[in-house]
Amino acid sequence: MTPLLKIGTRGSRLATTQCGWVQRQIVTALGHDPALSHEVAPLVIITTQGDRIQDRRLIEAGGKQLFTKEIEDALLSGEVDVAVHSLKDMPAEDIPGLSLCAFPVREDPRDAFVSLKYRSLEDLPQGAKLGTASLRRQAQALAVRPDLEVVMLRGNVDTRLSKLEAGHCDAMLLAAAGLKRMGLEAHIKSYIDPDLFPCAPGQGALAIQCRTNDLDQEWIKRLHHVETHLQISAERGALVALEASCRTAVGAYAKIEGDALTLFVEALTADGRTRWQRRETIIAPTLETAHALGLGLGQSIRDEAGDRLIQYTG
Numbered sequence: 596m597t598p599l600l601k602i603g604t605r606g607s608r609l610a611t612t613q614c615g616w617v618q619r620q621i622v623t624a625l626g627h628d629p630a631l632s633h634e635v636a637p638l639v640i641i642t643t644q645g646d647r648i649q650d651r652r653l654i655e656a657g658g659k660q661l662f663t664k665e666i667e668d669a670l671l672s673g674e675v676d677v678a679v680h681s682l683k684d685m686p687a688e689d690i691p692g693l694s695l696c697a698f699p700v701r702e703d704p705r706d707a708f709v710s711l712k713y714r715s716l717e718d719l720p721q722g723a724k725l726g727t728a729s730l731r732r733q734a735q736a737l738a739v740r741p742d743l744e745v746v747m748l749r750g751n752v753d754t755r756l757s758k759l760e761a762g763h764c765d766a767m768l769l770a771a772a773g774l775k776r777m778g779l780e781a782h783i784k785s786y787i788d789p790d791l792f793p794c795a796p797g798q799g800a801l802a803i804q805c806r807t808n809d810l811d812q813e814w815i816k817r818l819h820h821v822e823t824h825l826q827i828s829a830e831r832g833a834l835v836a837l838e839a840s841c842r843t844a845v846g847a848y849a850k851i852e853g854d855a856l857t858l859f860v861e862a863l864t865a866d867g868r869t870r871w872q873r874r875e876t877i878i879a880p881t882l883e884t885a886h887a888l889g890l891g892l893g894q895s896i897r898d899e900a901g902d903r904l905i906q907y908t909g
């Protein structure tokens with residue numbers, strides 16, 4: 596059969612795993628047998644510039660768009676009809692002609708502590724090597740363990756795990772969501788508490804992107820999760836205000852308890868010595884009030900921290 600729609604994704608195992616899950620949901624919502632997914636809604640692998648570049652300084656200079664540009668171009672040209680992204684990797688700005696149309700239910704937003712020998716950050720010996728390429732994880736870890744040596748650990752999840760096994764570092768921090776989706780949960784020794792160390796804005800959430808003209812489709816409504824949307828609206832409000840890029844250590848974590856949404860935002864210097872934190876609860880949040888909360892808390896940190904927020908590590 597002719598495909599009903601084509602789904603664009605990056606080629607890493609994490610990206611294709613996440614996308615496969617969305618693909619089955621879409622195919623089911625379209626009234627087809629998920630066993631026929633590859634015919635009804637095939638995946639199209641798109642290599643982005645960010646997948647080719649290994650140098651962190653070039654990635655920092657290029658920003659997050661490096662991981663999304665080619666996929667967005669494929670959507671705009673009609674080569675694909677739907678794209679699946681990790682929300683955390685999406686720039687804060689909108690792309691004209693495209694919309695983030697659905698946010699499926701969020702996976703675990705926490706960071707996971709992964710190590711062969713040790714159980715937690717506290718358990719690591721003096722001067723141990725912590726592998727990460729994330730400025731936020733580096734800063735948050737150094738805030739409690741300034742003695743740690745942070746080593747650059749790039750690459751996809753499988754590559755990082757093999758680097759750990761090869762002894763490049765004693766431990767690393769990874770998104771629990773990625774490990775869980777890939778069936779690698781057994782590697783997790785403990786979790787970082789997001790009420791103490793907020794995750795990256797949007798971590799664990801997927802974003803489904805389509806052309807703005809195609810927004811009115813039934814499957815989109817079925818995949819969408821309202822509570823996730825509220826959380827990420829708040830977290831991404833903080834992202835917008837703090838212009839978080841790969842050069843800025845920013846965490847934002849929203850949780851919903853009953854009719855209350857609590858947002859915790861922090862920005863840190865790269866060495867973790869200075870942390871600016873804000874926490875606020877709103878009742879009966881809407882997408883607008885949640886987003887405004889994030890913007891407000893982010894702006895308040897920005898007013899206080901000023902130039903100290905942007906850390907050039909290159």
Ligand SMILES: NCc1[nH]cc(CCC(=O)O)c1CC(=O)O
Nearest residue numbers: 681683769770772773798799800
């Ligand atoms: N930047 C890489 C990336 N993008 C999304 C995830 C994990 C899944 C998610 O956060 O939704 C990861 C890996 C990681 O941070 O460990």
